[in-house]
Amino acid sequence: MDQNGKRLVYADNAATTAVSPAVLDAMLPFYKELYGNPSSLYSVGNAAKKPLEEARAKVARCLGADTNEIYFTSGGSESDNWAIKGVAHKLKAQGKTHIITSKFEHHAVLHTCAALEKEGFTVTYLDVHENGIVVPEELEAAITDKTALVTIMYANNEIGTIQPIPEIGAICKKHGVLFHTDAVQAVGNVPIDVKAQNIDMLSLSGHKLHAPKGVGALYIRRGISIPNLIDGGAQERTRRAGTENVAGIVGLGVAMENAMATMEEKNAKLRRMQDKLIDGILKIDRSRLNGDRIKRLPGNASFCFEGIEGESLLLMLDLKGVCASSGSACTSGSLDPSHVLLAIGLKHEVAHGSLRLSFSDMNDESDIDYILEVLPPIVERLRSMSPLWDAIIHGRTV
Amino acid sequence: MDQNGKRLVYADNAATTAVSPAVLDAMLPFYKELYGNPSSLYSVGNAAKKPLEEARAKVARCLGADTNEIYFTSGGSESDNWAIKGVAHKLKAQGKTHIITSKFEHHAVLHTCAALEKEGFTVTYLDVHENGIVVPEELEAAITDKTALVTIMYANNEIGTIQPIPEIGAICKKHGVLFHTDAVQAVGNVPIDVKAQNIDMLSLSGHKLHAPKGVGALYIRRGISIPNLIDGGAQERTRRAGTENVAGIVGLGVAMENAMATMEEKNAKLRRMQDKLIDGILKIDRSRLNGDRIKRLPGNASFCFEGIEGESLLLMLDLKGVCASSGSACTSGSLDPSHVLLAIGLKHEVAHGSLRLSFSDMNDESDIDYILEVLPPIVERLRSMSPLWDAIIHGRTV
Amino acid sequence: MAYSEKVMEHFANPHNVGEIKDADGVGEVGNPKCGDIMRMYIKVENDTIVDVKFMTFGCGAAIATSSMATDLVKGKKIEDALKLTNKAVMEALDGLPAVKVHCSVLAEQAIKAAVSDYYRRRGIDPTPIVGELEDCEEESCACTL
Amino acid sequence: MAYSEKVMEHFANPHNVGEIKDADGVGEVGNPKCGDIMRMYIKVENDTIVDVKFMTFGCGAAIATSSMATDLVKGKKIEDALKLTNKAVMEALDGLPAVKVHCSVLAEQAIKAAVSDYYRRRGIDPTPIVGELEDCEEESCACTL
């Protein structure tokens, strides 16, 4: 990607993706002539209803769900909140006041769990170990007769590791415990089948797969009834009120369909790029890859560089036209190191030097080449300025 | 408005409005080159941050609020839910378990109140009388030392009546009770000043004023702390998680600014159109205007026609290219007559024959002329088919 | 909720609208509180419905099902007309939205009510022939009869 | 969080980076757990800071404030250098995001730490001259000193 003659490599697709031209094309009519309210009787409104339901069918198909198990929301955070708070509040009356999650969930899950703790729920935060993967046996051991819900993310947003979802689904089924997964990073990148994998609820967000920001969905298996997060009008079969974001929803449908149709090819390409990137970056002295090398999203790789502080690394990369992040976009501006990197056992001072590079089908191998060209000198330069580096290479603790 | 040579009169702007070309123009860059995450460090993301904050400043200015009292949401329903559930859950611990609202609020308020009733809150539903207006003295009399919140809509969506908001604000202030108003129908149509009017919280929704569907805002007066509805990332100063719908938010800012700049002129025009419409329609035998004739939104007029069922009236109008509704779009498909019309004292059989015509600055007087041309023969035709009409005109009860 | 083209056709130009002054049977079902009333008139010769007309107060589906149901029984022997089911009316209209199925039931019932009236006028108890006519409950407007 | 152009200028091409091997005073503040460490070296002649250099591990603001602070004290009398406030550093950089204000405090403190070291090496108690140096707490990284 070039812009104004300057090379631009967008390597932060785990934070958000560009809306693809096909998605935008599909959305535009709903910002123009098809502006009607899909709940209306007359033709202008009705013309919006059909595409809305077609988008629902597309999303359902991509997940192996039934059409009427899909509820559109404003994004991944809303879906996570609805699923987790919904189950908690529903099952509280039955004395089920325990939730199992992992230490490195997205804040949309962790802060929701924290809010429930304040209400009196107890939450078990499973270890994710050095490789960034939950151990199913540990999960099973954590289940008690008070357990209302297991919520484990499908793939981690900061380090890209993929969790053993089918195994977790089977365990939850065996114990009769509901299973929700935050699949915001996984949808469109790995094949998902909610029925085969025994997933009861699944959150997804459009802007991670070339649909716009501000639209997402929650899959709720038929038969599961949880209270609404947003009460009001009869939209979404009375379970999520609010005039539907028709353009966004139609965009989401198109984006999901495209992602499914091109997944295999895209992933083969991204894997090749990822291998090259990891091999190249690990040549840098005192660098490490975060999380399992194999069980990871093909488009996501996270590294740490000793003696480097993440923000200055990102700014230097930005000056070279490389957009990256140190971890989750939601917490940048925060001064604390990533809870994800601490969860996989990194020390604070190492966790500060993190770099996440995440790619989509809009990237190609030349982007990797460019990053491998500009990154090592930047790391070297920052280390040469660092009062710690000398101590680090001479093995003194800092 | 003409389309395919067929005359199209869109008279359902209270349900939703068309995105204006100026709004769409402002949004498009965020679906193209400015796709970055506004929470990101690098320039592509940062380029989205500034417009986001500018939009917040615009919205604040239009309400007389401070910039950091505005929180963006996915729409009016979310804002209503957040405000009402938030205050309720916050003040419950202090024994404040009483809420005052009116009988004819939008379902986003009524169903939220109903959900709270299930949790043990008590709710007073104030009468709105024949003219569709809450009486401040009755509101004051309903306040007890347990009252946590008063939530009264600024203007009704089905019949357009405007409530005595400054009076209610003053009463709430006097009694130290929080005051929320659902101003979804009012914003952009009447001058609002949250400080002068003593409004503590205010909900608004973009798609009612030519911004897109799926974006809205909640004004929360500084100093009021309520629990989040959507927990997670640090967006919206940690009070509303989720990657920001940048395009929608920018669109909302532009729409609000445009609405404010043109309000006086627009309202003068809409008032003229409304007077002509009401005078014209009331010439139809056994027709009535719903709600106060004067204290109403200039763009909203609701009627009932005895002996007519609303849906067939709407369908006949649609065949003539007139898009209208019987009331709230959220409930069409429902078979029960509008709770709003029942609240102003109409009988079921009369409430069934309702018609809401709502206009925006995109309409003009020729639309009124056209409606006045096609509506009377339709009413006549339906009445001629009706087995009730004979009895009605002969004064027999049906 | 979207109506089929067929429904819209019958709604926009309903067949058999009106009264039959010297009808042999008149049946009315529904109630105004629920927002749907159908009144059907039949003219019978040699056990055959030679003419049928309706007056309906109600939604688009109520008008369209009235139109279709009258079409379907016109010229039929009474015994065949009594076999008319709401399903047949719906199918002939290429379907109805779920919330509108009750309208097709009303149309079926209106025909039966008219036939019952025809028998009653002739001193014949219609119940063994036509069956019990369940009335739409005042309470629940979305009656599923 | 967006940096001013001035901050980005000093970040991209920081002034006075490096060590002074035969420094007359060296001061270090911050800690790696918090993600910010500044070390400043000064060379003093006739009570004047004739040279100053820094080594910084930290965010963009940490590097830019180090660069700006060293610029501001270079060539100054010690007594004037000690008047440098974090506010002055921030103003010279056209402001800092709220979450980054502590970096300007660190820069001010780093200069003072180097001057203290200079006095200490000469056997003079720096406290009456430089004042108490509050150290950034391990606990709270967003120290507001």
Ligand SMILES: Cc1ncc(COP(=O)(O)O)c(C=O)c1O
């Ligand atoms: C008065 C009122 N409140 C709330 C809403 C809900 O807004 P939204 O559809 O944006 O959620 C609407 C319209 O739908 C409304 O008219």
Ligand SMILES: Cc1ncc(COP(=O)(O)O)c(C=O)c1O
């Ligand atoms: C794993 C994960 N969950 C949830 C979210 C929240 O999604 P959204 O920003 O659409 O609310 C994100 C990304 O922001 C994510 O990566």
